[in-house]
Amino acid sequence: MLFCIEESILDVLQDERVKDALSNLAMARKKGKHLIYASRKVLEELIRSSELDKFPRDVFLRLNSRSSKLKAYLNEFDRRIELVSDISIVQKYIDKDGKQVIKLPIYFLEELNLVTESMLILEDINDYKMYKYIVDYALAKRNLTDVKVNFNIIPGAGGGISKVFLEKIKDCKHLVISIADTDKTSPNESLGPTIRPLIRYYNRIKNKCLGEAFYSEYHEVENLIPQFCYEKLGLLTDSEIKSYIEVATTSLVKEELKIPIEWKVFQLNVYKLKRQDVFKYFDYKKGITLTNFKNIHGEEYWSKILSDIGVKFNIDDYKPIDDINKGTLVINGFNDNVLNTTFEILGETNLNLLDTLLSEELKILWVNIGDFLINWGCGGIPIRFL
Known part of the structure; x- marks a missing residue:
C-alpha cells in the first residue's frame, strides 16, 4: 500500500507514539513491504529532525533522493493511505481525481503490523x-x-x-x-x-x-483463464476454429446438437455467435447442468444460448428439476483440477503476447x-x- 506522510505529522514529532510509528513505517519500506510518499519539504524536515532515530532518518534520506519518482506514485495508484495527526478516527473519501483515500491517524501505526505484507x-x-x-x-x-x-x-x-x-x-x-x-x-x-x-x-x-x-x-477463478488455454485442453486446433468460424453457413451448426454438448462443440459455436460473455459464467469444473436452470435468470440465459447455437432443448421437458435430475449434464465441463491444468498452459505463454490472446471481456x-x-x-x- 502507498502511505503518504502529510505535513501535519511534523507538528507531533516529539510524541513517542509518532516516533515509533515512523520507525515502523521506515522498516516496512526498507523491507519492501509498502511504499512511502512525502513531499520534499516533509522528507527534509524528517531527515533533519533530532526527534527521530538514525534508522528512519536514513530511510527518508534514501527516499528523498528519489523524490520525483515518489511523486509519480500519486498518479500510478488509485488507493492510498494518508497519515495525519489532526483526526482520531479512520476517514475515507474520494479525491478530486477519483482516487480512494484512507485518512489514518498516525498513532494507529503503533498497532498496525506493517513489517508483514x-x-x-x-x-x-x-x-x-x-x-x-x-x-x-x-x-x-x-x-x-x-x-x-x-x-x-x-x-x-x-x-x-x-x-x-x-x-x-x-x-x-x-x-x-x-x-x-x-x-x-x-x-x-x-x-x-x-x-x-x-x-x-x-x-x-x-x-x-x-x-x-x-x-x-x-x-x-477458472473463468479468468483465457480461452486459448481451454482450446488446447479441449484439443481444438487453430484450423478447426478458422474453418468453422469463417465458412459461410446459414446455420451456426453443421448438425443437430443434442445434450450433453461436448465442450469443444460448444466453444466453437459460442465463438461463432461472438458471445464472449458466456465464458464469464460457464462452470468449467462441473459444466452446465439442470441445476443452472432452477432460477428464472439462469433458465432464460442458458435457454437463449442453447437456442442460438441450434440445440433442440426445452427446459419444460425436464421439470420439475429435483434432487434426482438436477445433475443432468447439458454442456460438459472438465473436472475439479481444471485450474491447475489450464494454468500450466497459461504459464508457458509470454506475457507480452497476452494482449493479442485475451478477449476484450477478459481484459476488463x-x-x-x-x-x-x-x-x-x-x-x-x-x-x-x-
Missing part, C-alpha cells in the same frame, strides 16, 4: 497463482518495474471466507483484503451464498476499516483485478544500506 484472504490459496499472473501482467502493462506486489495469503476455508475476513478486520493489526467468487452462472443472478455474507458485512464497515472486499463479474476483468491487487499489495525493492 497486506493480508489477502482467498477461498482457496491455490487460486493465488492465477491472481499473481494477472498482477504480473498488469505490472508489465503499466511498466511498473520497480514495484513489487506482496501479500500474506490467508485461506478463507471456502464458505468461511466472510468469518475469516471479519476476524482479521476486527483484529486491526493488518491491512486486510479479500477476493471471492460470485458463483453466478448467468448475468442477472444474485451473488452466491459464499460471497453474500462477506459483502453484506463489508458494506456495514467499509467507511471505517483498513481493508476491502472485492469481487468482479465472473463465476469463479484482468485490469480491474490487477489494479485492485497492485494498490493494496504494492511495495518496493528492498532498501539496502552499506
Whole structure:
C-alpha cells in the first residue's frame, strides 16, 4: 500500500507514539513491504529532525533522493493511505481525481503490523497463482518495474471466507483484503451464498476499516483463464476454429446438437455467435447442468444460448428439476483440477503476447483485478544500506 506522510505529522514529532510509528513505517519500506510518499519539504524536515532515530532518518534520506519518482506514485495508484495527526478516527473519501483515500491517524501505526505484507484472504490459496499472473501482467502493462506486489495469503476455508475476513478486520493489526467468487452462472443472478455474507458485512464497515472486499463479474477463478488455454485442453486446433468460424453457413451448426454438448462443440459455436460473455459464467469444473436452470435468470440465459447455437432443448421437458435430475449434464465441463491444468498452459505463454490472446471481456476483468491487487499489495525493492 502507498502511505503518504502529510505535513501535519511534523507538528507531533516529539510524541513517542509518532516516533515509533515512523520507525515502523521506515522498516516496512526498507523491507519492501509498502511504499512511502512525502513531499520534499516533509522528507527534509524528517531527515533533519533530532526527534527521530538514525534508522528512519536514513530511510527518508534514501527516499528523498528519489523524490520525483515518489511523486509519480500519486498518479500510478488509485488507493492510498494518508497519515495525519489532526483526526482520531479512520476517514475515507474520494479525491478530486477519483482516487480512494484512507485518512489514518498516525498513532494507529503503533498497532498496525506493517513489517508483514497486506493480508489477502482467498477461498482457496491455490487460486493465488492465477491472481499473481494477472498482477504480473498488469505490472508489465503499466511498466511498473520497480514495484513489487506482496501479500500474506490467508485461506478463507471456502464458505468461511466472510468469518475469516471479519476476524482479521476486527483484529486491526493488518491491512486486510479479500477476493471471492460470485458463483453466478448467468448475468442477472444474485451473488452466491459464499460471497453474500462477506459483502453484506463489508458494506456495514467499509467507511471505517483498513481493508476491502472485492469481487468482479465472473463465476469463479477458472473463468479468468483465457480461452486459448481451454482450446488446447479441449484439443481444438487453430484450423478447426478458422474453418468453422469463417465458412459461410446459414446455420451456426453443421448438425443437430443434442445434450450433453461436448465442450469443444460448444466453444466453437459460442465463438461463432461472438458471445464472449458466456465464458464469464460457464462452470468449467462441473459444466452446465439442470441445476443452472432452477432460477428464472439462469433458465432464460442458458435457454437463449442453447437456442442460438441450434440445440433442440426445452427446459419444460425436464421439470420439475429435483434432487434426482438436477445433475443432468447439458454442456460438459472438465473436472475439479481444471485450474491447475489450464494454468500450466497459461504459464508457458509470454506475457507480452497476452494482449493479442485475451478477449476484450477478459481484459476488463484482468485490469480491474490487477489494479485492485497492485494498490493494496504494492511495495518496493528492498532498501539496502552499506
